[in-house]
Amino acid sequence: MKSMSFGNLKDWSIVLDKLEELSKNGELHYHQRELIRILRFDQNWRLREAAIESLAVVENPEFDLFGEVFSLMMRNDLYYDVRILAADGLDKLMVNVVRNKTVDIDRLKDVVSEILEGMERLLACPEPPKFHDAIRHSSEKIKTIEARM
Numbered sequence: 606m607k608s609m610s611f612g613n614l615k616d617w618s619i620v621l622d623k624l625e626e627l628s629k630n631g632e633l634h635y636h637q638r639e640l641i642r643i644l645r646f647d648q649n650w651r652l653r654e655a656a657i658e659s660l661a662v663v664e665n666p667e668f669d670l671f672g673e674v675f676s677l678m679m680r681n682d683l684y685y686d687v688r689i690l691a692a693d694g695l696d697k698l699m700v701n702v703v704r705n706k707t708v709d710i711d712r713l714k715d716v717v718s719e720i721l722e723g724m725e726r727l728l729a730c731p732e733p734p735k736f737h738d739a740i741r742h743s744s745e746k747i748k749t750i751e752a753r754m
Contacts, residue, residue, distance in 0.1 A: 611639050614646045621655055634664040641673045653677075653687060660694040665705045671698055671716050678740075679723055685732075689739040695720055696746040703750055710754060717751050 611620045620643065627633040633640065640663070643656040660666070660674065677683060678691035699717070702708055724744040728737055 611643065614643065614649065614652060617649050617652050620652055624652075624655055624659055628659045628662045631662065631664070633659055633662055634666070637663065637667050637670050641670060644673045644677060650684075650687065654690060657687070657690040657694045661697040661701075663698065664701055665708075666698045666702050668712060668716055671695065671702075671720070674698065675720055675723060679727070685736045689736060692724070692739050692743040696743045696750070699747050699750045703754060714751075714754065717747060717754075721747060721751075 611623055614620055624633075624643070627636060640656055640659070643652050646652055657674065657677070660670075663670065674691050674694045678688050678695065680688065702713060721744060724740050724747075727740050728744075732740075
């Protein structure tokens with residue numbers, strides 16, 4: 606994985622441009638550490654949402670990236686729209702990781718199990734229907750993918 610600095614994340618317009626460029630060029634998977642850094646950055650919702658939306662183009666996603674997106678979905682202190690985006694991002698990452706023929710399938714099964722258990726915990730809590738619907742939808746997609754592993 607390459608280390609490309611997105612620079613100061615407070616200069617969000619530059620970061621968004623770089624994120625878009627890497628996504629269009631199919632190079633974002635080389636910068637997963639930087640993507641995680643953006644996802645952890647609590648000071649700009651635009652960056653976080655853009656990073657989550659770019660997950661669909663991350664080829665060969667690493668387990669650390671799954672973990673970070675999962676953490677966002679589980680965080681009660683975040684607004685529901687970003688948590689919904691994170692749930693959607695998880696199933697997009699799942700589609701890409703199963704394409705990777707070199708992935709550690711046993712480790713992947715453990716990650717999938719953890720994600721599905723987390724989703725079940727969220728569904729057992731009183732949350733807005735919009736959030737539950739998104740979690741249920743992503744959970745069903747991930748279960749479908751899991752059945753093919």
